Structure formats: C-alpha cells, structure tokens
Amino acid sequence: MEPQSSNPPAPGRLYRLGWVVYLLMAVAGILWIGFRVDGPIPAALFFDRRSWWLDLLLGAGSGLLLLGLWWTAERVSPLARRLEDQLAAVLGPLSGSEALGLALLSGFAEELFFRGAVQGQWGWLSGTLLFALLHTGPGKHFRVWTLFAVLAGGLFGGLMVWRGNLLAPMVGHFLVNGINLRRLASRAGDSARLAPGSQSEEEG
Secondary structure (H helix, E strand, O other): OOOOOOOOOOOOOOHHHHHHHHHHHHHHHHHHHHHHOOOOOHHOOOOOOOHHHHHHHHHHEEEEHHHHHHHHHHHHOOHHHHHHHHHHHOOOOHHHHHHHHHHHHHHHHHHHHHHHHHHHOOOHHHHHHHHHHHHHOOOOOOHHHHHHHHHHHHHHHHHHHHHHHHHHHHHHHHHHHHHHHHHHHHHHHHHHHOOOOHHHHHHH
C-alpha cells in the first residue's frame, strides 16, 4: 500500500473559474458605479453608519430564510438533489478557508454588480432577472437553481431598495454561499473518497 499523500485534493474547475469571474464582476461593478456617480463611490452605498446593525440582522435573516427554502427543496425535490450532486462534482473538494474566501468574494462581487450597478442603473426587475440568468445551465435540474436565484435576487434587491445600501444583501448572500459551498465541498470530498480506485477504498 502506498503512503497516503498529505496534500489535499485540488479544487475543481468551478472554484478556479469562480475567482476569475467574481474578480472581473467586482471590477466591472466598481467602474460602472464610478462612471454613473462621476466620482468616488460613496461609503453610504455599502453601509449606513447609523443603522448598520439593522442591516446586519436583516442580511442574516434573509440568508437563513433562503437557506431554509433551499434545504426544503433539497428534501422534497429530486431535481434539487441532482443539481447539488452535479454542482458538488464540478466544484470539487474545498477547505474551509477556500469555501469562506469564495463566499466572501462572490457575495461582494455579485451584490456590487447586480444590486449596486445593474439595479442602480435599470431598476429592481432588471437586476433580478440578469442575476437569475447567471444561474442557469443545461437540464431540468438547473431550473431549480434559476428559480432559487430569482427568489434570492428579488429578496436582495428589495433589501437594497428598502435600506438604500448593500450591507444586508451582501451579508445574506455571503451566508447562503458560505454554508452551501461548505456543504457541496464536503459532499465532493466524500464522493472522491468513495470513488473506485480511491485511496480510502484501497486501504479498505
């Protein structure tokens, strides 16, 4: 039996692509908003110094609500379970720090672009629909993801309209992505260990 390597499995292609896409999205959002306001982006776009705590609570509440909806869908819908299996396979195993970093970047970049730039320019409906279009793919099971993105985008966009800043949407988005990425990464790691020819199977 060969000695087991101490190096963790490399993240999948979805993880690497995600960093590139989200960094480009963040830059595009900053440039778009900067041109629109014709100057530095005001700090008020990101948080309200007088009631940041309320936005923090609203963001956490919205994230937990969306997680509850997703977990319910995963339990009752075979399409949702199939979607999770496919996303986990493409994502690959991630460490806790990798999942946290990707969740932070995606929550910041997507909210800055879709709620800050697109919604700020064209309104709530456009921001919600374009956000949903980003979460599409082949097959019926991806329609579950798109529908969930419509609900999430509409909720985060509504928080932006109500509160006038991005803190609540960013917190909610980060919470959803952080917990779900960790779950998917754990599932991908379990699948890799149980795959034919894996080290764990050989040791057994």
